[in-house]
Amino acid sequence: MRGVRWGWVLVAAVPTLFIGYFFVYPLVRILSLGLSELDIRSIGVEARLLKVGWFTLWQASVSTVLTLLVAAPMTWAVSNFEFRGRRLATALVTVPFVLPTVVVGTAFVALGWRDSIVAILAAHVFFNVAVVVRTVGTLWGRLDPNLHDAARVLGAGEWRVFRTVTLPLLRPAIAAAASIVFLFTFTSFGVVLILGGFHYATLEVEIYRQAVTLFDVQLAAVLAVVQLVGVTAALYAYSRFQERHTTTWALRTDQDRERPVGVTRLLAIGSVAATLIALAAPLAVLVGRSLGAGSYRGLFDSDRVVGTPIASVANSMVFAIIATLLATTIGLMAAAVITGRRGGLSRWFDLTLMLPLGTSAVTIGFGFIVALGWPVDLRASFVLIPIAHALVAIPFVVRSTVPTLRSIPGDMREAAAVMGASPGRVWREIDLPMVARAALVGAGFAFVISLGEFGATSFIARPNTATVPVMIFRLLSRPGPASFGMAMALSVVLAAVTAGVVMWIDRARVGEIGRF
Amino acid sequence: MLSIEHLGVTLEDKAILHDTTLTVDVEEIVAVLGPSGSGKTTLLRAIAGLVAVESGDVKWDEVSVVDVPVHQRGFGLMFQGFALFPHLDVAGNVGFGLRMAGTPPELVTSEVSAALDWVGLSGFESRGIDDLSGGERQRVALARTLAPRPKLVMLDEPLGSLDRHLRERLVLETRALLTGRKVTGLVVTHDREEATLLSDRLALMREGTIVQTGTLEGILANPVDDWVTEFLA
Numbered sequence: 001m002r003g004v005r006w007g008w009v010l011v012a013a014v015p016t017l018f019i020g021y022f023f024v025y026p027l028v029r030i031l032s033l034g035l036s037e038l039d040i041r042s043i044g045v046e047a048r049l050l051k052v053g054w055f056t057l058w059q060a061s062v063s064t065v066l067t068l069l070v071a072a073p074m075t076w077a078v079s080n081f082e083f084r085g086r087r088l089a090t091a092l093v094t095v096p097f098v099l100p101t102v103v104v105g106t107a108f109v110a111l112g113w114r115d116s117i118v119a120i121l122a123a124h125v126f127f128n129v130a131v132v133v134r135t136v137g138t139l140w141g142r143l144d145p146n147l148h149d150a151a152r153v154l155g156a157g158e159w160r161v162f163r164t165v166t167l168p169l170l171r172p173a174i175a176a177a178a179s180i181v182f183l184f185t186f187t188s189f190g191v192v193l194i195l196g197g198f199h200y201a202t203l204e205v206e207i208y209r210q211a212v213t214l215f216d217v218q219l220a221a222v223l224a225v226v227q228l229v230g231v232t233a234a235l236y237a238y239s240r241f242q243e244r245h246t247t248t249w250a251l252r253t254d255q256d257r258e259r260p261v262g263v264t265r266l267l268a269i270g271s272v273a274a275t276l277i278a279l280a281a282p283l284a285v286l287v288g289r290s291l292g293a294g295s296y297r298g299l300f301d302s303d304r305v306v307g308t309p310i311a312s313v314a315n316s317m318v319f320a321i322i323a324t325l326l327a328t329t330i331g332l333m334a335a336a337v338i339t340g341r342r343g344g345l346s347r348w349f350d351l352t353l354m355l356p357l358g359t360s361a362v363t364i365g366f367g368f369i370v371a372l373g374w375p376v377d378l379r380a381s382f383v384l385i386p387i388a389h390a391l392v393a394i395p396f397v398v399r400s401t402v403p404t405l406r407s408i409p410g411d412m413r414e415a416a417a418v419m420g421a422s423p424g425r426v427w428r429e430i431d432l433p434m435v436a437r438a439a440l441v442g443a444g445f446a447f448v449i450s451l452g453e454f455g456a457t458s459f460i461a462r463p464n465t466a467t468v469p470v471m472i473f474r475l476l477s478r479p480g481p482a483s484f485g486m487a488m489a490l491s492v493v494l495a496a497v498t499a500g501v502v503m504w505i506d507r508a509r510v511g512e513i514g515r516f
Numbered sequence: 517m518l519s520i521e522h523l524g525v526t527l528e529d530k531a532i533l534h535d536t537t538l539t540v541d542v543e544e545i546v547a548v549l550g551p552s553g554s555g556k557t558t559l560l561r562a563i564a565g566l567v568a569v570e571s572g573d574v575k576w577d578e579v580s581v582v583d584v585p586v587h588q589r590g591f592g593l594m595f596q597g598f599a600l601f602p603h604l605d606v607a608g609n610v611g612f613g614l615r616m617a618g619t620p621p622e623l624v625t626s627e628v629s630a631a632l633d634w635v636g637l638s639g640f641e642s643r644g645i646d647d648l649s650g651g652e653r654q655r656v657a658l659a660r661t662l663a664p665r666p667k668l669v670m671l672d673e674p675l676g677s678l679d680r681h682l683r684e685r686l687v688l689e690t691r692a693l694l695t696g697r698k699v700t701g702l703v704v705t706h707d708r709e710e711a712t713l714l715s716d717r718l719a720l721m722r723e724g725t726i727v728q729t730g731t732l733e734g735i736l737a738n739p740v741d742d743w744v745t746e747f748l749a
Contacts, residue, residue: 409597409599411595411596411597411599412599412601414564414566414586414593414595414599415593415595415599415601416601416612416616417566417586417587418564418565418566418586418587418589418591418592418593419587419592419612419613419616419660419664420587420588420590420613420616420617420664421587421612421616422585422587423587425587425616426587429612430601433603434602434603
């Protein structure tokens with residue numbers, strides 16, 4: 001216990017350098033670019049900024065409120081009652097949440113809802129219903145029923161009980177769900193880029209347009225700064241609500257739900273069915289339309305402009321494997337530092353590693369382009385793609401593994417040390433086998449994230465390194481029914497692979513999906 | 517021979533041990549007896565190297581081991597809750613120390629079955645930890661501690677988490693095993709009867725220091741103060 005432990009230094013250094021060079025440094029470059037050189041008051045810029053900023057805020061707020069309203073009936077049903085298929089329904093409602101945003105966008109294009117605000121809002125609701133059902137439902141299902149009954153005995157009607165007892169008790173969960181939905185929709189990129197056409201742009205989309213299409217890097221940087229401020233505020237709100245969320249009242253174990261009867265039964269099952277049908281519709285239409293006119297066969301044909309669409313599947317697989325290895329290794333190292341008993345360093349790490357989660361993917365991709373010309377010019381290298389994916393995935397690996405590592409009793413490690421295991425050996429013999437399952441779940445998340453990642457990849461993918469989401473976007477951007485069909489076919493392929501991996505995770509994991 | 521000289525340990529600004537002096541001779545078993553919170557467990561942890569020593573010394577055969585890292589001390593410690601590894605089976609637990617010492621796998625296998633034989637659990641090799649009863653866990657923990665043949669065996673409340681009936685049976689078995697293996701041992705307990713049955717000599721601990729050592733009869737015949745008389749009454 002004296003002297004420097006070099007192994008430990010290495011374990012802390014790798015994640016620090018990785019996050020430092022690929023995340024913090026580009027972010028600092030964007031900040032300095034955005035805050036210094038541009039005169040915000042110049043004509044046009046200010047107006048554009050106001051317009052985009054206002055739209056981003058507005059659509060995120062409306063999307064959040066709509067999501068809460070749409071999710072409410074199903075949340076009520078699955079958390080208060082027991083009925084056949086309840087578990088399946090909660091699993092199914094999660095499907096849209098894990099789909100890549102490009103697939104969601106394409107599904108709504110398949111519905112014919114392109115270029116409209118309605119399409120954007122609907123897609124956001126579609127994507128986020130699961131967040132509300134899962135977050136609010138978990139607490140609602142565990143509220144002590146005696147509270148409800150006591151209020152009834154005291155003379156309150158059902159509606160009155162809901163307003164004066166249930167709703168206030170659920171408020172922390174609702175607030176947490178709302179802030180996470182707000183965060184997702186505030187930083188929405190793929191959905192808005194595909195469904196918004198030229199009329200609607202969030203900050204995220206505008207950063208992309210300014211930087212990639214119009215080459216106005218400075219304006220993009222200003223937008224990125226505004227974006228960062230918004231995201232930080234939303235994350236701060238979320239962490240505050242989360243804290244309060246954990247201080248709980250009289251909770252029961254999540255078991256004894258009553259079986260609904262009569263009208264209640266009709267309402268409960270009806271609201272679940274209606275929600276699931278509404279969520280299934282866009283996907284069904286997507287699958288249906290993808291089947292027409294040789295779309296799948298077209299994926300194998302070489303094209304002068306976009307290349308061979310199916311080749312993007314191979315690209316995505318390779319990138320996903322590299323990203324998963326990177327994210328799992330670095331995430332585990334970081335988790336080891338966070339759970340190692342070194343107070344200050346561990347807390348600092350915990351915070352820093354969550355940052356990529358809050359930063360938008362577009363900002364990460366944009367940062368790479370702005371900053372990574374030094375010391376070696378990496379900007380043209382394909383390795384940036386899996387690195388960007390790993391950055392986005394690391395927080396998920398950390399979040400999956402830290403609770404397990406924390407739960408390993410300290411005397412296990414001490415017993416191993418007393419029996420002659422060096423610190424490194426203790427990690428290999430005790431920590432690693434015990435955290436393996438959680439790490440595998442984290443790796444699964446990393447794989448899915450990499451497969452679906454679009455925001456950062458759209459900046460750094462070259463014609464020959466297009467991933468599946470990038471290829472789908474390219475196909476969608478090209479006029480003509482053949483391209484549309486191929487985009488839909490490729491979306492179905494991506495959705496199927498993603499769903500397969502997620503189902504595998506769900507079987508392997510212990511906790512709940514969608515805790516973010 | 518273990519000698520602890522004027523040992524002081526401070527944890528989170530609180531002096532847990534101060535001026536603690538104690539020796540354990542080769543093949544002798546000493547029981548540290550004291551009320552809970554008197555610093556007994558911390559004493560074992562300091563000897564094992566799990567907590568930092570602030571003052572004084574811990575010596576084995578007259579050589580200080582204070583600067584030797586935990587995993588190189590070659591002492592054995594049986595933890596209060598046993599700390600069996602849930603991801604390993606009984607053989608994996610018992611053979612752990614041998615593997616860490618680089619023992620060849622065939623030898624690990626035979627040594628593990630020998631150790632299980634000592635504690636009366638022959639054939640338990642492939643059992644999972646979760647399938648064991650409380651008494652079986654205690655024996656596996658004991659076998660795990662003894663298997664690498666450490667030069668010093670420390671037992672922290674070895675029967676503390678078992679029910680009364682089981683304790684009465686296991687205390688004599690444990691003593692016979694320790695004596696039979698010619699173990700140099702340090703046992704920590706808050707139970708007077710257990711202490712006398714398990715050891716050759718008692719060391720009474722109170723508020724972070726050893727106040728008196730000797731056999732039960734010797735101490736009772738000549739107690740250093742009223743607290744000792746009362747505590748042993």
